[in-house]
Amino acid sequence: xxxxxxxxxxxxxxxxxxxxxxxxxxxxxxxxxxxxxxxxxxxxxxxxxxxxxxxxxxxxxxxxxxxxxxxxxxxxxxxxxxxxxxxxxxxxxxxxxxxxxxxxxxxxxxxxxxxxxxxxxxxxxxxxxxxxxxxxxxxxxxxxxxxxxxxxxxxxxxxxxxxxxxxxxxxxxxxxxxxxxxxxxxxxxxxxxxxxxxxxxxxxxxxxxxxxxxxxxxxxxxxxxxxxxxxxxxxxxxxxxxxxxxxxxxxxxxxxxxxxxxxxxxxxxxxxxxxxxxxxxxxxxxxxxxx
Numbered sequence: 001x002x003x004x005x006x007x008x009x010x011x012x013x014x015x016x017x018x019x020x021x022x023x024x025x026x027x028x029x030x031x032x033x034x035x036x037x038x039x040x041x042x043x044x045x046x047x048x049x050x051x052x053x054x055x056x057x058x059x060x061x062x063x064x065x066x067x068x069x070x071x072x073x074x075x076x077x078x079x080x081x082x083x084x085x086x087x088x089x090x091x092x093x094x095x096x097x098x099x100x101x102x103x104x105x106x107x108x109x110x111x112x113x114x115x116x117x118x119x120x121x122x123x124x125x126x127x128x129x130x131x132x133x134x135x136x137x138x139x140x141x142x143x144x145x146x147x148x149x150x151x152x153x154x155x156x157x158x159x160x161x162x163x164x165x166x167x168x169x170x171x172x173x174x175x176x177x178x179x180x181x182x183x184x185x186x187x188x189x190x191x192x193x194x195x196x197x198x199x200x201x202x203x204x205x206x207x208x209x210x211x212x213x214x215x216x217x218x219x220x221x222x223x224x225x226x227x228x229x230x231x232x233x234x235x236x237x238x239x240x241x242x243x244x245x246x247x248x249x250x251x252x253x254x255x256x257x258x259x260x261x262x263x264x265x266x267x268x269x270x271x272x273x274x275x276x277x278x279x280x281x282x283x284x285x286x287x288x289x290x291x
Contacts, residue, residue, distance in 0.1 A: 026143035036186035061129030
């Protein structure tokens with residue numbers, strides 16, 4: 001695996017891959033890699049001849065009271081995982097490579113609407129930071145395809161819309177969430193959990209599964225009572241819910257009575273960890289409304 005730390009080094013390696021006729025897949029990360037990231041790299045290999053990964057903890061997507069300075073950084077462990085996953089190039093930039101005019105002076109990229117709801121409402125400016133850094137990385141790596149985990153469902157939609165709006169010739173692929181055996185979605189912030197909190201954490205996904213079953217028998221789009229009950233159950237269990245919400249998959253809008261392709265999204269606090277999760281469902285046989 002080639003380590004590229006500067007923009008010049010990255011461009012040289014990308015040019016080498018292009019000269020060899022290689023199709024390039026790109027997986028951007030913030031490091032502290034785990035089995036979920038390994039799965040992303042494996043899926044990337046299925047869609048391309050060469051895989052480029054990046055590790056950059058992007059300060060623009062952290063709020064003033066969030067965990068930027070404390071975010072886990074494990075560079076040696078990360079490099080070993082990427083080597084084992086047969087990644088061709090690791091781009092490991094510093095701030096100057098990503099924001100050459102400085103963070104404060106750099107152009108921002110924002111996707112209105114979808115960036116302002118759910119996690120965007122709880123974390124103002126977060127998705128502006130995400131869109132800005134991903135756009136910059138896309139311009140530097142120039143991949144044919146880029147892969148993102150579906151655990152960050154709203155982020156995936158922001159990136160899809162940003163790429164479409166700018167006409168970027170990049171295929172965006174969402175990859176299913178990798179889970180521990182008890183159902184907890186793999187996450188870099190999982191290490192913030194105490195042993196007791198870790199035992200409780202799978203209740204989040206279990207609650208979404210119960211809610212999905214309830215939705216299948218709801219006429220039209222009368223989900224609000226079920227959403228509120230799920231949030232209440234999580235709070236009783238020991239979580240601090242930010243939201244539990246049923247949305248349309250394609251744009252995260254509130255579903256209409258005839259919408260079938262839905263996603264349940266949730267964000268909760270458990271101790272120091274903010275956990276997010278989601279569950280897609282297709283209401284192919286949703287019952288008709290009976291007055």
